[in-house]
Amino acid sequence: MFSDQIRAHFLDFFQxxxxxxxxxxxxxxxxxxxxxxxxxxxVPFKTYFLGLSKPPAEMLTSCQKxxxxxxxxxxxxxxxxxxxxxxxxxxxxxxxxxxxxISYAHALVTEVFGLxxxxxxxxxxxxDDDSARLWERVAGVPSERVLRLEDNxxxxxxxxxxxxxxxxxxxxxxxxxxGPGERPGRGRxxxxxxxxxxxxxxxxxxxxxxxxxxxxxxxxxxLERMAMVLQDKRSIFDTDLFHxxxxxxxxxxxGRVEGFQRLRHLRILADHTRGACLLIADGxxxxxxxxxxxxxxxLRRAMVSAQSLRVEGGLVxxxxxVAQILGRQYPNLIELMAPIETALEQEQERFSEVLARGLxxxxxxxxxxxxxxxxxxxxxxxxxxxFPLELTLDLALSRDVEVDTRRFQQLLDAQRLRGRSxxxxxxxxVAHLELPPNSFVGYEVTExxxxxxxxxxxxxxxxxxxxxxxxxxxxxxxxxxxxxxGQVGDQGSLSWEGGxxxxxxxxxxxxxxxLQRCRVEQGALSVGTRVTAKVDPARRAGxxxxxxxxxxxxxxxxxxxxxxxxxRGSLVGPxxxxxDFSWPAPVSSEELVLIEQRVxxxxxxxLHRRVELLSVEEARASGxxxxxxxAYQQLVRVVSFGDFSxxxxxxxxxxxxxxxxxxxxxxxxxxxQGLRRIELLAGxxxxxxxxxxxxxxxxxxxxxxxxxxxxxxxxxxxxxxxRELEQELRQARQAPSGPESTILTMPKGVRLAVGDTPLDLExxxxxxxxxxxxxxxxxxxxxxxxxGHLMIRISEALIAKGLNAGTMAQAxxxxxxxxxxxxxxxxxGVIPEAGHEAALEAVRRVLGSALEEA
Ligand code: SER
Numbered sequence: 001m002f003s004d005q006i007r008a009h010f011l012d013f014f015q016x017x018x019x020x021x022x023x024x025x026x027x028x029x030x031x032x033x034x035x036x037x038x039x040x041x042x043v044p045f046k047t048y049f050l051g052l053s054k055p056p057a058e059m060l061t062s063c064q065k066x067x068x069x070x071x072x073x074x075x076x077x078x079x080x081x082x083x084x085x086x087x088x089x090x091x092x093x094x095x096x097x098x099x100x101x102i103s104y105a106h107a108l109v110t111e112v113f114g115l116x117x118x119x120x121x122x123x124x125x126x127x128d129d130d131s132a133r134l135w136e137r138v139a140g141v142p143s144e145r146v147l148r149l150e151d152n153x154x155x156x157x158x159x160x161x162x163x164x165x166x167x168x169x170x171x172x173x174x175x176x177x178x179g180p181g182e183r184p185g186r187g188r189x190x191x192x193x194x195x196x197x198x199x200x201x202x203x204x205x206x207x208x209x210x211x212x213x214x215x216x217x218x219x220x221x222x223l224e225r226m227a228m229v230l231q232d233k234r235s236i237f238d239t240d241l242f243h244x245x246x247x248x249x250x251x252x253x254x255g256r257v258e259g260f261q262r263l264r265h266l267r268i269l270a271d272h273t274r275g276a277c278l279l280i281a282d283g284x285x286x287x288x289x290x291x292x293x294x295x296x297x298x299l300r301r302a303m304v305s306a307q308s309l310r311v312e313g314g315l316v317x318x319x320x321x322v323a324q325i326l327g328r329q330y331p332n333l334i335e336l337m338a339p340i341e342t343a344l345e346q347e348q349e350r351f352s353e354v355l356a357r358g359l360x361x362x363x364x365x366x367x368x369x370x371x372x373x374x375x376x377x378x379x380x381x382x383x384x385x386x387f388p389l390e391l392t393l394d395l396a397l398s399r400d401v402e403v404d405t406r407r408f409q410q411l412l413d414a415q416r417l418r419g420r421s422x423x424x425x426x427x428x429x430v431a432h433l434e435l436p437p438n439s440f441v442g443y444e445v446t447e448x449x450x451x452x453x454x455x456x457x458x459x460x461x462x463x464x465x466x467x468x469x470x471x472x473x474x475x476x477x478x479x480x481x482x483x484x485x486g487q488v489g490d491q492g493s494l495s496w497e498g499g500x501x502x503x504x505x506x507x508x509x510x511x512x513x514x515l516q517r518c519r520v521e522q523g524a525l526s527v528g529t530r531v532t533a534k535v536d537p538a539r540r541a542g543x544x545x546x547x548x549x550x551x552x553x554x555x556x557x558x559x560x561x562x563x564x565x566x567x568r569g570s571l572v573g574p575x576x577x578x579x580d581f582s583w584p585a586p587v588s589s590e591e592l593v594l595i596e597q598r599v600x601x602x603x604x605x606x607l608h609r610r611v612e613l614l615s616v617e618e619a620r621a622s623g624x625x626x627x628x629x630x631a632y633q634q635l636v637r638v639v640s641f642g643d644f645s646x647x648x649x650x651x652x653x654x655x656x657x658x659x660x661x662x663x664x665x666x667x668x669x670x671x672x673q674g675l676r677r678i679e680l681l682a683g684x685x686x687x688x689x690x691x692x693x694x695x696x697x698x699x700x701x702x703x704x705x706x707x708x709x710x711x712x713x714x715x716x717x718x719x720x721x722x723r724e725l726e727q728e729l730r731q732a733r734q735a736p737s738g739p740e741s742t743i744l745t746m747p748k749g750v751r752l753a754v755g756d757t758p759l760d761l762e763x764x765x766x767x768x769x770x771x772x773x774x775x776x777x778x779x780x781x782x783x784x785x786x787x788g789h790l791m792i793r794i795s796e797a798l799i800a801k802g803l804n805a806g807t808m809a810q811a812x813x814x815x816x817x818x819x820x821x822x823x824x825x826x827x828x829g830v831i832p833e834a835g836h837e838a839a840l841e842a843v844r845r846v847l848g849s850a851l852e853e854a
Contacts, residue, residue, distance in 0.1 A: 001230040003223060003241045006113075007063050007329070010088040010221065013108050014061035019090055022056070024064045024330070026282040026563065027084075028291065030623070035157055036291050037067040037279075041089035042156060042197070042218040048093050049161035049199050049216045053621030058095040063088050063223070065278060065330065069294055072301075076268040079228075079235030080191060083298060084275035086223040086329075094214035099134055101196050101217045102166070106139035109168060109194070113230060119171040121145050121184045125152040125164035131198070135166070149185055154197040154218075161212060163199040167192050170229050191229065194221040237267050241325060245270040248321045255310035265305035272302035273318040273344075274326075280340045281332045283564030285582050285674030286347045296347070297388060303351045304394045316344045332562065339584035346673060358385035362395055372396075375407020382408070435461070435474055438513035442479040442490065443611075443652065446535040450477040452494075452527055456515070464526040465501075465518075472515040473501075473525070479535050480506035482514035486570035486577075487547050487651045492535040499523020503533075540652065542574030542685065547651045548609070548641065549599065549663045549682040550579050555645040556598035557581060557678075560591060568675060572651065575685050579678045580671060587668040587676055595678075596665045606658035607642030614638050624648050662686045732768065741773055746844070747851045750798070751780040754843075756836050760787035767791070767826070781805075783843045785836060790820065792827040792843065799824045801854040808850060812842045 001009075015021055025044040029035045035043065041064040048055040066087045074081040090104065109115045122141055124131040126148040135141040155162030169184035170191045177189030184190040199216035201209045227239040237246055249269045257265065279295045286296040299315070306314050319340050327334040358381055365377045373381075373396055381387035389408060396403045436453040454474035457463045465471040473494070480503060483489035489506035494516075501518040508514050516533075518525070525531075550570050557565045561583060568580040587595075614622065614636060624638045624646045640646040641657055654660060664686045671677045681689045697708050706714045741755045753773040761769065766786050770793045773782035779797035783790065790813060792805045806820075809827025813820030816838060820829020831839060 001113075001227075003227045003239060004328070006223060006226050006230060007086070007088065009112050010108065011061055011063060013112055014059075014090045014104070017059075017104065019059040019061040020057035022060050022062045024062060024086075027065050027067050027279055028282050028284060028566065036294060038064065039066055039068050040064070040156060040218075041066065041087040041220045042091065042161075045091055045093075045218070046156060046160050047621040048091075049212065049218070050202060051213045052615070052618060055091075055093050058093050060091040060093075061089065062091075063329070065282075067275060067279065067294075069297075072298070075271050076264040076305075078188070079237065080188065080225060082224060082236060082271045082275075084271070084278050088221040088223055088226075089219050090217070091219070092217040094216065097215050097217060098131055098166075098196075098198050099138060101198070101219060102131065102134045103138045105168060105194060105196055105219065106135075106141075113226070115170065115229065117141075121147065121169040121171060121190060123147045123149045123152055123167045123169065123184050125166075126150060128152070128164045128166065128198075131164070131166045147184055151185070154195065155203055159203050159205050161199045161216065161218075162201050162203050162209075163197055163215075165195050165197040167196070168194040172229075176234075191225055192222075193225055193229065194219060235267075237270060242267075242270050242274070244325060245274060245318055245321050248318055249273075249306075249309070249311055252312040252317070253309035254312055255308060257309055262309065265309050268305045269302050269309075269311065269315070269318065272298040272305075273315050274322045276302070276315070276344065277319050277322045277333060277340050278326070278330065280343050280584065281330065281336045281564065283566045283582060285343060285584060287673075297390070299344070299347050300351060300388050301390055303348060303355075304391050307355065308394070308398065314344075314348050316341050316348070319344060332564070336562070336564070336584075343584045343674065350673075354386045358387045358391075359395075361385060362387075362392070366399065366401065372402040372404065375404040375409075375411055378403050378405070378408040379411040382412070435509065435512045436476075438474055438476055438478050440479075440482070440514065441477045442481050442535065446479055446492075446537055446540055448477050448479045448533050450475045450531060450533055452476075452525060452529045452531060454513075455525060455527055464524050465520045466524050467520050467522060470504075470517065470519050471525070473518050474513045474515060475531070475533055477533075478506075478514050478516070479533050480514065480516055481535075481540070481543070481652050482506045482508040484508055485572075485649055485651050486550070487543055487572040488574075490535045490543075491539055492533065494518060494525070494531040494533050496523065496525070496529050496531045499525060499529075501525055539574040541654075542683065543572055544652045544654050545660050545683040546574070546577035546680070546685070547572045547649075548653045548657065549660055549680055550577050551639065551641060551645045551647050551649070551653075552599045552602045552657065552660075552663065553579050553595070553665075553678065553680060554581075554647065556595045556602075557583075559598055560595045561587070575681075577680050577682070579680065581676055581678075582674050583676050584674050586670065587678070592665055592668055592678075596663065599663045599665075602641065602644050603657045603660045603663060605642065605644075606656045607644055608656050609653050610640045611653075612638045612640075619648055622646065659683070664689050728764075732765075741776065743777060744844070746781075747848055748854075750847075750851055751777040752844070752847060753777045753780065753782040754840060755782070755784045757784075757786050760789070766828075770826075781847060783840070785839050788818075788830055788832040788834075790818075790829050790831055790839060790843075792822070794825060796825075798854075801851075803847075803850050803854060808843070808846045811846045812839070815842050815846075 011021055025038060027038050029038050029043060041062055047053045064087045067084050069083060071081045072083060075083060110117055122135050122145055124146060132146050135146050136143050152165050154165040170193050172189055172191055178187050182189045197218040199218055200212055202212055203209050224236040224241055227241055228236045231239050233239050236242060246266045249266050276295055276299050284291045284295050286292055286299060302315055323333040323337055365373055373392060378392050381392050382389060393403055441448055452473055453476050454461050455463050455465055456472040480490040480492060492503045494501045494503060500522045501520045503516045503518050505517040506514055550572060554567055566582045568582055571578045619636045619638050636648050637650055638646060639649045639653055661683045664681045666679045666681060668676055668678045701708045701711050704711060704714045741753050744752045746752050753776050755769060755773045766784060766789060770782055770784045770791045773784060774793040779795045781794045781798060783792050792809045794803050794805045804824050805827035806822030809820035809822050809829045813829030813831050816831040816834040818829055818831035822828050
């Protein structure tokens, strides 16, 4: 049975039994900071199990993309382990519990998939007598096939819904096993196919467990493993889900590694390339942290294998094979093929640099260090050369040497500790001070009468601040937004009886009050001073407009580019904002236009802002976009604009999007690998922007004396002309600068500059040299003889006297057996045979008599 059919049969089975089919969620969990990647089918449904939000139906079924790294070291060596996998599941939220779940599972595996009941084994939790009885009663399973195992308990992460589980295992036969003593859950002979979890508790952070209001069922069947059984294969890598990928790498592998090592590398290549494509398609890009690091790690592991097998073309061609197999199920693999390939290629390039640098060092270590790689050496490779430990281990394995991984780990731990303490000591300078709490009133008002509760200067509290002193101040009620969530701190003023201070900035303190940095201008400010605190309204309004604009942009980017766009940070100020997000490809100018249009449509819709304070779970369930690694408090603030955008956010915003006036995206650029930055301007800043643009264009069209629409053509023409001139200049510089010249005095004091060169110059160059000669004799004449060419130039003064260079050239050339002619200022001709002397003589004669007659 093909894997596509297995998927379809499973989902049909449950749909026919009243379950609603839901599509797979992306691998990046939506608003769930407790998880790096979606690791099970139930992850998107956590809040339904907890009763925090209502599921779209009481019974659901799905085929969910999942990713696990716990067994990453097993991948390759084991026939059954992978990182990315597909989990088929059925879910009940109070609709049914153990009995129905067990009866469905039994019917599906034996009747639909036709597995031999004699090869099926079951496990239950030791305290779960119900399930043990049900397997016997509902499914007719003999009691000796139902094994009680302590670890039959399942939870999705450190907190959340959990409960006992019951598993179905398939006996692959003794030839798969590692020897006697194997049973479900131990060894490779019994393959776990399906896990049924009976959710009835919730695990809390403090370790306590409380019963759920309603019970639930969460089941998960591994598609790859089911395919292995139904396709009668010895490993998941022989199924139709993996085999074409392995075959592709195999056909491109030029290395001589054979046997199990070859197979191991091929499996690593297939699994990790497949996993990487799905991660990238869902918005993950290689980095040194979090999910980006998971991706980098599998890619580097795969690239080590590609290196060992000398795979021609590396990982990139594998992506298309992955898309061929899974593209119908997950169309973003096809839609995003180009960015996926680019990301793979870029990582491959980086890796080859790392490899080139580190390999040399590795060889030196081996040469000097004898038989092994010390922990210090492995750490140096990791820390300075960017070698993941796995790579060092792999290289060491290929050379049959050991790596001291214990020492490596010690060094790594020590480094992490150092990192933490240095961060702590560079924290806010006021961290050690006891500061009074304050309340932020800036969402409601921008001006308030309040009292100063602390004045801090030079790291001490309780000072009296006098003019020009810069101090930090705590206000009992604070209207100044302290910098956070990308938005800069507010500015403004404090005024009191006889005094005034400027508020230059507002900053939060960890877990403490906001601090206003102030410069006292007049009077004295001390604890107890009653002040009027006033936020600079124009600056605040500018920040609010830009902050709201980034929310609209965030959603518009997802609408235009795809849901894989993930915000990575922003800077929101009164004059402009920048918005960073991960996206593997450049944003084209057409896309930028579409995004800008989408944002401005929302401005024109004049959407109302709504702010809600929700529990974290409610917020997540309501689909609010969050920064992936955002720190959560118990209650979060969710800011929405109509039906368009919804985000967790603590910032200040406009009341309706119409107040933005307009939003201009001034450009997009790359600010790191896979990281883009868009700059935007809203409201007054947008207006100033296009005013500036208009002025600039006006100035340019003034200089060019051309109306604006003609400016581009004029500039292009100027550029072309400049190129021509540059070309001429280059030629002129290459040619000899001026001819050798002699100056003769003719009748009436007129001077004749005579130049002579044997070179057969081009006409343009002859002209240039003749001009040059003429310039050396004011009001005179010039003759140039270049090869067999004669050129005569005369000044304006001589033309005014009635002389004609053309006539003279004609007379001279004819007299010497050649041809000549020209106009008043320039005469030229050919005198092939005549030498310099004869030519000069002829010119002197003709010019002389012309001057006499003039
Ligand atoms: N959540 C359980 C598992 O992942 C069943 O779906 O095994």
